Amino acid sequence: MRQSRTGAGDKPAPDHTNLPPHDRDNKEIAELFDEAADLLALHNENPFRIRAYRNAARSLRDLDQPLSSLTSDPTYKLTDIPGIGKDLAGKITEILSTGEFKLLYKLRRQIPTGTRDLLLVPGIGPKKARQLERVLGIHSLEGLRAATEAHQLAGVKGFGAKTEANILTSLTQAEAASGRMLLDEASDLANRLTSYLAPTTGNNKFEVAGSYRRSRETVGDLDLVADCDDAAALMDRLQNFDTAATVLGRGATKMSLRLASGRQVDLRVVPRESFGAALLYFTGSKSHNIELRKMAQNLGLKLNEYGLFEGDIARAGRTEEDVYRTLGLTWIPPELREGHGEIELAATGRLPQLVETQDIRGDLHVHTDATDGRHSMLEMIEAAQRHHYEYLAITDHSQRVTVAKGLDEFQLQEQWSNINKIQGSFPDIRILKGVELDILEDGALDMPKETLKEADWVIAAIHYGLKQSPQVITKRLIKAIQSGLVHAIAHPTGRLIGKRPAYDFEWTEVCKAAVDYGCALEINGQPSRLDLNEQALSRAMNYPVHFVVSSDAHSMNELNFMKFAVYQARRGGLAAPNILNTRDLRLLKSKATTS
Ligand SMILES: [Zn+2]
Ligand SMILES: [Zn+2]
Structure with missing residues (x-):
């Protein structure tokens, strides 16, 4: 089964995936090695070990053949690649065969996300990040912004007034990207979760909602919404998706999970007659939902994640279309739900026929x-x-x-x-x-x-x-x-x-x-x-x-x-x-x- 990305009212997107998800290319492994080098440096590890990862990353980028095709030749040895010793060859094999890189996951868990986020700012490498942490106690982009705006950076060794000004201009970008996934990672994770959960979700309704469904340019947590007869079974299965995951919370109908990669997944299980209202609610955006709730109030109704109610009687909730229709609106594609005037367009039948x-x-x-x-x-x-x-x-x-x-x-x-x-x-x-x-x-x-x-x-x-x-x-x-x-x-x-x-x-x-x-x-x-x-x-x-x-x-x-x-x-x-x-x-x- 495959989730329809844009939900009901839209044709399902054709599945174009033609390579196995583990067929990562050289560039991607090089990026993972660079990240490992950054995190080892943040950890103040042995400089030789750090340099080994950096050199390996460089030589992977210079390779003119994809690693996956090289390793399919049984006579080929990864250690023939310049800069790749036995240890790093093992890491490459691990990534190619399992799609995982345990050392990196461990480093990501050990180093607080806030400190890692500092590396998203152009001009701040591990050395400068450590300096900021030591001298000014900065562990987050928030802290960095406060210190920069108070001109505290210029006094720190290695930072001048010019660096400070540069950091201030690039902070907004880094803030937008911190802790968020690019769309390829988000879509890969959403697809893997969807097919992994399929045996339990079966013929029930299941969608990845949130900013992912709205195709925001970066995605934070993944929000899963399911209608399922056996919520406990679904949660048990989700818990086993990643054996190294941490359960942040679990109740009768909801669960939050932090995966080994550091990504967070939230699951919400709702009754069938509420699925549309819940999907709408968890897809957002906030401002879209607020506007819808106001519309409902004006009609003497109440809208929440369980449905659209008149007193105690549910008037709609099973599908998104029902909810929108009862409010006097046509179904609004998730990509437009940003509170930018889309509700008025839907009320007057002027929504664009979006490209597919x-x-x-x-x-x-x-x-x-x-x-x-x-x-x-x-x-x-x-x-x-x-x-x-x-x-x-x-x-x-x-x-x-x-x-x-x-x-x-x-x-x-x-x-x-x-x-x-x-x-x-x-x-x-x-x-x-x-x-x-x-x-x-x-x-x-x-x-x-x-x-x-x-x-x-x-x-x-x-x-x-x-x-x-x-x-x-x-x-x-x-x-x-x-x-x-x-x-x-x-x-x-x-x-x-x-x-x-x-x-x-x-x-x-x-x-x-x-x-x-x-x-x-x-x-x-x-x-x-x-x-x-x-x-x-x-x-x-x-x-x-x-x-x-x-x-x-x-x-x-x-x-x-x-x-x-x-x-x-x-x-x-x-x-x-x-x-x-x-x-x-x-x-x-x-x-x-x-x-
Ligand atoms: Zn270009
Ligand atoms: Zn190009």
């Missing part, structure tokens, strides 16, 4: 192993076919992006002639000759115009000089758009959730240029980007600009990130006609060449 994952006909931003992708072009095409796409744009990086082995004009042309050769073997999917073009610091394009004219699909993005002034960034974007050679601006604001704030630019000027030159703006589905997000979308939607939703996949599995782009589009209130890649290829191309 099934509307998407092709992916227009993917990478291959020619640059920093993990799989070959053929593998990416075959994976795209499993998504039933009609077209796929191969958009590897241009040469400026040296960290990703960006292609020069000759390598790009070679890739394109390769596409010409293989297209015949793929009658069902059109492969678009594309590129992710770097917009250089002066706004010039990182590829000769003559080459770009032969492309089917060009996306352009800023990867360097992100700290330039808004005026300069505006000029760069507009210059790229006005070249008439760019079909879409990729990850238009450059932010990385919890790591790097968006750069600022003049939205009016950029959006107007985009409209004039028929250049679309991308909604990038990488969980750390989700760029544009809903706030940016609401700015851009003041103009008749077109959007594309993309996965920016760097592996076959990451083609699934398309759904995260679609969720952000839905949060922004976008309908299919706003989005170019809901169209067939002919319409896509005619739009793309109207410049």
